[in-house]
Amino acid sequence: MKFEAVLRGVNFRPIEAKSLVMSMQEGHALTLQRDGANQYDPNAIMVLDPETQIFIGFVAKEVAAEIAPLMDEGTEFYCRTGDRLSQNSFILLIDDEPDETEVDDEQSRGE
Numbered sequence: 001m002k003f004e005a006v007l008r009g010v011n012f013r014p015i016e017a018k019s020l021v022m023s024m025q026e027g028h029a030l031t032l033q034r035d036g037a038n039q040y041d042p043n044a045i046m047v048l049d050p051e052t053q054i055f056i057g058f059v060a061k062e063v064a065a066e067i068a069p070l071m072d073e074g075t076e077f078y079c080r081t082g083d084r085l086s087q088n089s090f091i092l093l094i095d096d097e098p099d100e101t102e103v104d105d106e107q108s109r110g111e
Contacts, residue, residue: 001070003094005063007047007081010056010088017056020049021088030079030092032059034071043068047079047092059092067094 010021031048035058038044045059045068059067067077078098082091 001096003063003067003092004082005060005092005094006085007057007090007092008060009058013056017054018088020052020054021056021090024081024090026081026083026090028081030056030081032067032071032077032079032094034068036068036072045071057089059094063094070096 007021010018029050031050031053033046033048035044035046036042041058041061041064043061043064045064046055047057047059048055058064071077075096078095080093080099082093084090
């Protein structure tokens with residue numbers, strides 16, 4: 001399953017998160033983490049940088065509503081940055097299958 005979503009909420013993150021997003025290039029791997037306790041959206045999915053674990057924003061709620069139940073059932077999703085929309089936002093490319101780069105990275109780390 002493939003999804004595209006806008007990265008939301010970067011403007012509300014600390015300067016280190018904003019700086020990280022501004023420095024990202026297309027294809028940057030990201031980590032998705034459920035935030036079911038979010039008081040504003042029970043389907044919230046946080047987006048984090050896997051190297052620094054910095055929380056940079058959220059998956060747009062329209063797409064999170066589709067993906068969150070699948071994550072809750074155990075589906076793992078892989079995420080990369082797509083086209084840049086603005087200084088602080090990207091299209092997120094989300095897939096339940098890793099792309100070849102992610103498979104190569106996991107194999108090189110012995111996972």
